[in-house]
Amino acid sequence: MPVIHASGLTKTYRFHRSRVGLGGAITDLFRRRYDTRVAVADLDLRIDEGEFVGLLGRNGAGKTTTLKMFSGLLRPSAGALDVLGHQPSARRFEYLRQIAVVLGSKSMLWWDVSTRASLDLHQAIYDLPRPMYAESVDQLAGLLELSDVIDIPVRQLSLGQRMKCELAVALVHQPKLLFLDEPTIGLDVVSKAAVRRFLAKINSEYGITVVLTSHDMDDVSELCRRLVLIDHGSLQFDGTPDELVRQTRPRKRITLTYAGPPGQVELEVDREDTQRVLAEAAGRGELLDLEVRDADLDDVMQAVMGA
Numbered sequence: 146m147p148v149i150h151a152s153g154l155t156k157t158y159r160f161h162r163s164r165v166g167l168g169g170a171i172t173d174l175f176r177r178r179y180d181t182r183v184a185v186a187d188l189d190l191r192i193d194e195g196e197f198v199g200l201l202g203r204n205g206a207g208k209t210t211t212l213k214m215f216s217g218l219l220r221p222s223a224g225a226l227d228v229l230g231h232q233p234s235a236r237r238f239e240y241l242r243q244i245a246v247v248l249g250s251k252s253m254l255w256w257d258v259s260t261r262a263s264l265d266l267h268q269a270i271y272d273l274p275r276p277m278y279a280e281s282v283d284q285l286a287g288l289l290e291l292s293d294v295i296d297i298p299v300r301q302l303s304l305g306q307r308m309k310c311e312l313a314v315a316l317v318h319q320p321k322l323l324f325l326d327e328p329t330i331g332l333d334v335v336s337k338a339a340v341r342r343f344l345a346k347i348n349s350e351y352g353i354t355v356v357l358t359s360h361d362m363d364d365v366s367e368l369c370r371r372l373v374l375i376d377h378g379s380l381q382f383d384g385t386p387d388e389l390v391r392q393t394r395p396r397k398r399i400t401l402t403y404a405g406p407p408g409q410v411e412l413e414v415d416r417e418d419t420q421r422v423l424a425e426a427a428g429r430g431e432l433l434d435l436e437v438r439d440a441d442l443d444d445v446m447q448a449v450m451g452a
């Protein structure tokens with residue numbers, strides 16, 4: 146049974162287009178001009194329980210809009226969308242109770258109070274039974290190593306500590322489905338690694354289905370077993386990271402370092418030619434070093450974004 150099933154999902158924004166100059170601004174007050182933009186076009190997608198899916202694409206591709214429709218923040222303009230048996234835009238409590246949304250660039254925490262106060266508020270909002278709530282807070286505080294920060298006002302926390310607290314608050318009601326938009330944006334390498342470890346664990350051990358958007362290819366390659374690539378709101382690719390790499394950059398990269406001239410040489414060769422090229426290279430001079438590698442996700446995304 147799919148957790149998310151979208152068919153022909155489309156979102157068109159209607160927005161006000163300003164006229165230029167003071168005269169234009171005054172005219173705008175009386176006669177507004179509107180334009181439309183298709184942010185997501187005819188998207189068909191099925192995501193099953195327990196998956197960890199990366200939603201990728203360049204800026205403006207339609208990732209956030211898609212996540213917002215999945216989570217019920219935006220109403221689709223056309224198409225059908227079923228998430229956990231609900232129509233998200235109806236925003237029914239039984240649906241919202243089963244999902245969580247974490248936006249890296251927007252905080253759900255109150256700045257002037259501690260994370261514990263935000264957690265207590267969520268207990269009240271979701272009407273969580275006391276024992277379940279206590280167990281949930283203990284579990285999340287343990288997994289996210291929050292004991293030193295949970296009672297400190299949020300404004301005094303570092304960005305990394307704050308993101309861990311965001312995750313705790315988002316997950317305290319034990320949702321089945323988590324939507325993450327750029328969860329590691331701005332974090333240092335240590336905090337990124339901690340957040341990724343946590344996300345991998347809640348997916349593999351607690352079975353939470355995760356849909357993530359990120360421009361950080363380390364997030365994507367470490368966490369996502371499936372990638373969905375969208376461009377101009379349309380589906381461009383749906384498969385594993387390895388399939389995306391093979392499809393976009395099928396060639397091997399060889400770096401040869403010779404003792405004498407020409408020094409270091411970089412080559413891109415077809416897979417089936419690798420052995421022949423290496424044998425030929427070895428006969429051309431004394432080799433100090435030799436490296437053969439596949440393109441990685443970073444190379445691939447650069448190729449895709451630049452296309």
Ligand SMILES: Nc1ncnc2c1ncn2[C@@H]1O[C@H](COP(=O)(O)OP(=O)(O)OP(=O)(O)O)[C@@H](O)[C@H]1O
Pocket residue numbers: 158159160182183184202203204205206207208209210211
């Ligand atoms: N409220 C809005 N009104 C009008 N156009 C919008 C609105 N929100 C987004 N758009 C447009 O819709 C398109 C998709 O935007 P969206 O934010 O979904 O892309 P994205 O893939 O998440 O981009 P990014 O990687 O920069 O976050 C863009 O062209 C954007 O300008």
